[in-house]
Amino acid sequence: MNGILPVFRRSLRESWRSALGWTVGVTAVQALYLPLYPSLGGSDQLQGLIDALPKELVDTLGYDQISSGAGYTQSTFYGLMGFLLLTIAAVSWGSAALAGAEESGRAELDLAHGIGRVPYALESALSVLVRLLWLGAFSGLVVWALNGPAELELEPVRIVGASAALTGLAFLTASAALLAGAATGRRVWATGAGAGIAVLGYILQALAKQSSDLEWLNALSPYAWVYRQSPLAEGVDAAGLALTWGVALVLASASALALRARDLRG
Template identity: 85%
Template structure:
């Protein structure tokens, strides 16, 4: 009897140690930054420092609302360190399809009766589940620190911000999966995934420099979910749906790309 979701199950089984490491790392970042809010984020000295910085730089870093718990959490984690760590994980995991092909493992697996489309989709599902785990665990830690760190965050908005971060990371991973499926080369998968994330961040940063460049937000996945502060104002449902939708399209396209191309070990 053929096992259910064999590629997905094996991927989760083989990656649980690294997933645990990523979980610990993100938790450590949250425990490093958030408890400092009462003494740093809301202090007069910090506000004076922010006031002394160029306005464009403050807007780019998201420090304009750092005096509030929502602004501080978004500036330090969701919009910066959390985004960075989740992006790195997404690119590494998203490139796994190309890595398996370069090592010859994908060809061996496919020889055992696993379809190419199934192989790509189960790989994408594995990446998605791991990213959801990281986003959910980060949200739980933030919720646990909400009271002690005096952040005054609304729990439902923590959920929305975490969904935005995971969706953004999955879009990056989806781009890496698609590039890997189309080329079979890890360097292309890594480059495309990282490039999508970096370009999105740069475009929203440029959009903040001038009203004439605000149209660039429409091209930036980062801006789709973070242009409106998920913690302070609530998540932008349209931007969130667009981000998740593009990520899912990339994942589906990776299955089609893998089916349409000869593999090379």
């Protein structure tokens, strides 16, 4: 493999169909949910439905703010469906990048052609990051495009912040999968680590909303780091955003060290 960033370039070249599919899927979800806001967001029927739900569930899903455009977009897309879809994409790409390549034998073949383990891991992580950045940016553009027609009344700068939060959260999940894959060489462990981080983070912030005595759990939840303060309604929490991206980058860097420190499985 020759040229600049060969692993990165090949990974993007081979994954563009997957990235396109995820882009279409995310866009379809946005096109399904967001235009419904004028008829659903402030309707008495929806409010009556929400009032009938347990308060704990309403707080967890963010439905207590659903009557506003910012609350509706946060609770339906950024905090739920967008989070779910980007998490699945992140876990899939992150587990395939190192663990999947090792299980298929490709990693061993690539490394035999003179690519160092650290560059190999970092280029793989960069490829995952670029794809997630694309999904985050494109989804933000779709929200911006639907902002007027759907009467969401969102501030463009806050859409940028919400998209950065969603992307950072997804990349943290992917980085956990990368690290587990680099450390074990097994895709099942990489998938479990990535999905586990996402699920645990969501559960912890949900528990924190049930009682003031449990609010300390927010400090352990990446989901709460970026969403405890609504990015669309109040502006993104800069400290939480920086922490999320910082942890994600540390985990991605650690995957390179983990891959370098062990023998590949034959």
